[in-house]
Amino acid sequence: MIIAMDGPAASGKGTLAKRLAAHYGLPFLDTGLLYRAVGARVAPFEGRPGFEAEAIKAARTLDAGKIDPESIRGVGAGRLASMVGAISGVRAALFDTQRQFALQPGGAVLDGRDIGTVVCPEAEVKIFLTATLEARVARRAAQLDALNPATGVRIDTVALRAEIAARDARDRAAPHGGFRPARDAHLLDTSEMDIEAAFRAALAIVERAIADTAGGRT
8 A cells, every 4th residue: 555645834734644654664754855865965955057967966975864854854954855856867767766765565654746747656555734824834834943952042933934935935836746645635734633633534534445455435
């Protein structure tokens, strides 16, 4: 069983996908980390000639097993991830990595922005999360604050809101065109949900899909 979890930044897709993977005993891939890792590697080239070529090179030589998630969780890494994610050569280089992970025996859970539309259009379960910009800003601010609790420095939510809104715009305008709900995706608005409520809702969607498959329906 392949579960595709898509949605914008801070919609909760990573947390929910990871919990679904644990619940069903499936391997989990946060595909956003791949793009963040590429973005982090080409940060010195931002705004300079050759940025796109360096990003493609970084994507082609990326070792997913050596990614340190905690070092690339900041706002800047997310912005660069969105920038390199709009480069077709980067997406092509990372496509095979994602496909190989998804097609391993028994299935997998992947979260991202175009899993259900581009990477795994054949996924048995596709969930597309949504949430208001305000809700997503609050969640990401809390997440970033938690990364550095000892500093006492609070996140600038005005700047964070502008960054998330800008990333939404870049993702929607990306030439690959995969950032949208798949035709058969289940939409889940998590704006007013805490993580437990969102997990129960996502789990119910997966269980219905399993029941429909067992019953011979599509």
